[in-house]
Amino acid sequence: xxxxxxxxxxxxSTQHRRGTPGEPWVWLTAMGLTIGLLMVAYLVGLILVxxxxxxxxxxxxxxxxREDHRAHLAGRFLAGKLVKIQAKALQNQDTAAQAEWQIMVxxxxxxxxxxxxxxxxxxxxxxxxxxxxxxxRLEYGEAIGIPLALSLHGGTxxxxxxxEFTPRFQSLVADVNQRRQVIRRLEKHDIGRINHRxxxxxxxxxxxxxxxxxxxxxxxATLAPIQRAMTTLQAEYEVLAQQARxxxxxxxxxxxxxxxxxxxxxxxxxxxxxxxxxxNQLTTLQRLGLFLHNMWRFWVEEPREANTEGGVFPAxxxxxxxxLLMSVAVTPFGVLAALYLREYAQQGLAVRTVRIxxxxxxxxxxxxxxxxxxxxxxxxxGGTIDxxxxxxxxxxxxxxxxxxxxxxxxxALMTVPVVIVATEEALAAVPRGMREGSLxxxxxxxxxxxxxxxxxxxxxxxxxxxxAMARGAGEVAPLMLVGVxxxxxxxxxxxxxxxxxxxxxxxxxxxxxxxxxxxSPDADAARPMVFATTLLLIALIVLLNVTAIFVRDRLRKxxxxxxF
Amino acid sequence: MEERLxxxxxxxxxxxxxxxEHFHLYYGAKEALHDISLAIPRKQVTAFIGPSGCGKSTLLxxxxxxxxxxxxxxxxxxxxxDGEDINTLDIDVIHxxxxxxxxxxxxxxxxxxxxxxxIYGLRIVGVKNRTVLDAAVERSLRAAALWDEVKxxxxxxxxxxxxxxxxxxxxxxxxxxxxxxxxxxxxCSALDPIAxxxxxxxxxELKQEYTVIIVTHNMQQAAxxxxxxxxxxxxxxxxxxxxxxxFTTPSIKQTQDYITGRFG
Numbered sequence: 001x002x003x004x005x006x007x008x009x010x011x012x013s014t015q016h017r018r019g020t021p022g023e024p025w026v027w028l029t030a031m032g033l034t035i036g037l038l039m040v041a042y043l044v045g046l047i048l049v050x051x052x053x054x055x056x057x058x059x060x061x062x063x064x065x066r067e068d069h070r071a072h073l074a075g076r077f078l079a080g081k082l083v084k085i086q087a088k089a090l091q092n093q094d095t096a097a098q099a100e101w102q103i104m105v106x107x108x109x110x111x112x113x114x115x116x117x118x119x120x121x122x123x124x125x126x127x128x129x130x131x132x133x134x135x136x137r138l139e140y141g142e143a144i145g146i147p148l149a150l151s152l153h154g155g156t157x158x159x160x161x162x163x164e165f166t167p168r169f170q171s172l173v174a175d176v177n178q179r180r181q182v183i184r185r186l187e188k189h190d191i192g193r194i195n196h197r198x199x200x201x202x203x204x205x206x207x208x209x210x211x212x213x214x215x216x217x218x219x220x221a222t223l224a225p226i227q228r229a230m231t232t233l234q235a236e237y238e239v240l241a242q243q244a245r246x247x248x249x250x251x252x253x254x255x256x257x258x259x260x261x262x263x264x265x266x267x268x269x270x271x272x273x274x275x276x277x278x279x280n281q282l283t284t285l286q287r288l289g290l291f292l293h294n295m296w297r298f299w300v301e302e303p304r305e306a307n308t309e310g311g312v313f314p315a316x317x318x319x320x321x322x323x324l325l326m327s328v329a330v331t332p333f334g335v336l337a338a339l340y341l342r343e344y345a346q347q348g349l350a351v352r353t354v355r356i357x358x359x360x361x362x363x364x365x366x367x368x369x370x371x372x373x374x375x376x377x378x379x380x381x382g383g384t385i386d387x388x389x390x391x392x393x394x395x396x397x398x399x400x401x402x403x404x405x406x407x408x409x410x411x412a413l414m415t416v417p418v419v420i421v422a423t424e425e426a427l428a429a430v431p432r433g434m435r436e437g438s439l440x441x442x443x444x445x446x447x448x449x450x451x452x453x454x455x456x457x458x459x460x461x462x463x464x465x466x467x468a469m470a471r472g473a474g475e476v477a478p479l480m481l482v483g484v485x486x487x488x489x490x491x492x493x494x495x496x497x498x499x500x501x502x503x504x505x506x507x508x509x510x511x512x513x514x515x516x517x518x519x520s521p522d523a524d525a526a527r528p529m530v531f532a533t534t535l536l537l538i539a540l541i542v543l544l545n546v547t548a549i550f551v552r553d554r555l556r557k558x559x560x561x562x563x564f
Numbered sequence: 565m566e567e568r569l570x571x572x573x574x575x576x577x578x579x580x581x582x583x584x585e586h587f588h589l590y591y592g593a594k595e596a597l598h599d600i601s602l603a604i605p606r607k608q609v610t611a612f613i614g615p616s617g618c619g620k621s622t623l624l625x626x627x628x629x630x631x632x633x634x635x636x637x638x639x640x641x642x643x644x645x646d647g648e649d650i651n652t653l654d655i656d657v658i659h660x661x662x663x664x665x666x667x668x669x670x671x672x673x674x675x676x677x678x679x680x681x682x683i684y685g686l687r688i689v690g691v692k693n694r695t696v697l698d699a700a701v702e703r704s705l706r707a708a709a710l711w712d713e714v715k716x717x718x719x720x721x722x723x724x725x726x727x728x729x730x731x732x733x734x735x736x737x738x739x740x741x742x743x744x745x746x747x748x749x750x751x752c753s754a755l756d757p758i759a760x761x762x763x764x765x766x767x768x769e770l771k772q773e774y775t776v777i778i779v780t781h782n783m784q785q786a787a788x789x790x791x792x793x794x795x796x797x798x799x800x801x802x803x804x805x806x807x808x809x810x811f812t813t814p815s816i817k818q819t820q821d822y823i824t825g826r827f828g
């Protein structure tokens with residue numbers, strides 16, 4: 001007789017421990033979760049390391065190559081930062097596997113390139129000379145070389161070996177930077193304001209001309225005050241422009257003479273210098289200080305060199321303003337729609353259809369929303385607004401072209417299904433007893449909604465808003481059609497009336513990443529910026545989400561009810 | 565049937581606050597309440613008793629038109645509050661609910677402060693005067709026997725109170741608007757015996773100011789608390805009499821069977 005195994009009580013228990021049924025599933029699900037978490041951690045870690053590395057000041061090596069080196073360089077010496085070590089792609093099978101180094105040599109104006117690959121086998125020696133200087137410039141990226149002398153306006157030459165070289169150089173560079181700020185303020189704000197007023201006057205003139213019956217000209221008496229104002233403004237403009245010209249000339253007064261690793265001697269106008277460092281002389285603490293300073297500059301400066309240099313401030317600003325506008329647009333719209341669907345509408349076939357349609361809207365690809373936004377918001381609504389209110393400036397469109405208002409509206413439309421669904425769920429989760437209690441006190445339906453139901457549903461509604469913001473802040477494709485640009489000359493908020501310019505085009509971090517990664521003329525130079533911008537975008541979205549979650553938790557504690 | 569009609573008419577209630585005349589209630593095609601006729605006396609406690617599903621809660625909810633919230637409910641017959649039929653289409657239901665307040669089986673304080681809970685009814689009418697509101701809060705909480713326990717924490721969340729306290733808060737909320745009638749739908753079924761006895765003492769005091777109609781499945785409670793009792797079974801009114809008489813010498817056999825526990 002064969003004993004069924006499960007009936008035997010002695011044989012199995014002494015020999016091996018019988019596992020609990022279902023244990024493989026526990027392991028499987030745990031492994032699935034772990035793999036997911038590891039992937040996320042790897043992504044975040046990669047972006048963190050690569051992004052932060054863009055700001056960390058690296059040492060500059062001076063490398064000596066063999067006589068018969070194969071690098072694309074005249075002479076045997078070069079200086080630069082080690083960027084990457086990789087295995088060479090073998091073209092013929094006769095050489096053993098080799099490594100090659102990518103060096104960032106800077107001096108794009110001298111060499112024609114900023115990055116160079118050298119074979120590891122060609123390297124003879126390297127060192128870190130103390131007086132190698134890295135100069136961040138307005139054009140052509142960084143210059144790497146050894147300073148020789150300062151050539152001042154008037155003919156004085158101060159050699160680098162002199163004691164007064166360093167302090168003089170430092171003060172001159174500080175002056176140059178300050179003057180650059182003054183010139184910028186002059187041109188952007190002061191001259192900008194004058195241009196703005198002149199534009200207004202020209203518009204007035206155009207309106208007058210349009211109002212005239214065809215064939216006759218505007219009488220001189222009406223035009224006279226406008227002409228006078230224009231002349232005054234023109235005179236002011238000339239004064240300011242002259243000031244700017246003088247300052248610009250001052251920027252070009254002094255020069256720095258320096259020598260490259262290849263031996264070539266070059267000159268640099270001091271007005272071109274943004275920042276200089278002697279990286280091989282820095283202590284770790286100084287490096288840390290410079291690292292933080294570089295990060296700060298990344299946040300507050302404007303981009304240069306086709307977005308591959310400088311900072312991303314306009315993109316940060318544009319992203320924040322657009323996300324805020326989008327949230328302001330989507331919340332009332334979504335909440336009111338959900339309120340009607342859940343509370344007021346007769347629950348029947350029509351309401352079910354609408355609900356299905358709303359849910360499906362969440363699955364539509366975002367570029368479709370972009371096309372819709374272009375057709376509806378930009379051309380139809382914007383075109384109509386232009387016809388009605390801005391006819392004087394036509395054919396130049398004001399609202400009939402992409403802008404931050406239409407971008408925010410398009411994204412609001414895209415994320416409204418999320419808000420509607422979350423709000424409906426939150427409203428449904430409010431206990432029936434609470435509504436009945438309110439009605440039994442003599443409240444009307446709207447009073448019940450306003451005083452009891454909505455506050456109790458607020459945490460759930462905020463969840464919807466968080467999801468909407470996260471989705472909207474990260475979308476790029478629809479924005480490209482409705483208002484994002486590679487480089488925007490102005491911010492959507494400034495100090496000229498009406499202060500919030502909803503018709504202006506703007507920059508966006510997501511689009512900036514795309515632009516840097518795929519549209520950049522110098523992919524190697526843009527690479528660290530791509531990671532740094534990605535890190536910033538992730539940090540920004542995390543910050544927005546954490547703020548909203550914090551507010552939601554506060555509300556939850558206050559209202560202490562419901563499943564959300 | 566004949567005996568039933570005799571007892572209801574024989575019971576001459578002088579100055580009734582609520583007169584129910586041949587009231588029927590339907591859920592779609594199904595008749596839930598069949599030909600109910602009775603008179604509720606003023607400033608007394610009337611109890612509705614009967615087994616589960618007999619329609620006592622449904623009848624109670626008809627008095628403040630809360631059944632309107634349920635889909636497919638329709639009624640015939642009249643319910644007269646001080647002579648005015650509240651079952652008509654042109655009655656202001658909101659005004660009615662201020663005159664006829666309700667306390668529910670499961671206490672339902674709002675997620676607001678204790679203060680805000682009590683004056684909710686006043687706020688929705690538009691009362692803004694702080695002195696008036698403060699006085700109403702104290703008066704209502706005293707009447708609900710809750711004042712001493714919460715007077716120092718009026719601004720705290722109402723959800724932090726115990727079950728019995730929350731139910732008394734709901735009673736305070738109901739009486740803050742000074743209604744004529746307070747409807748209580750099994751107010752003690754979610755509470756422990758000590759809290760239950762507090763509420764029962766409270767009901768005894770409330771009847772000096774308000775008319776109380778209480779639905780209960782606990783017969784002993786009905787016997788303790790009420791002055792008049794109505795026994796309902798399967799949607800019909802079987803017997804309606806003074807509580808003492810009904811519990812000692814019920815006129816109808818069915819009532820006697822229920823009271824002695826033979827069924828239900």
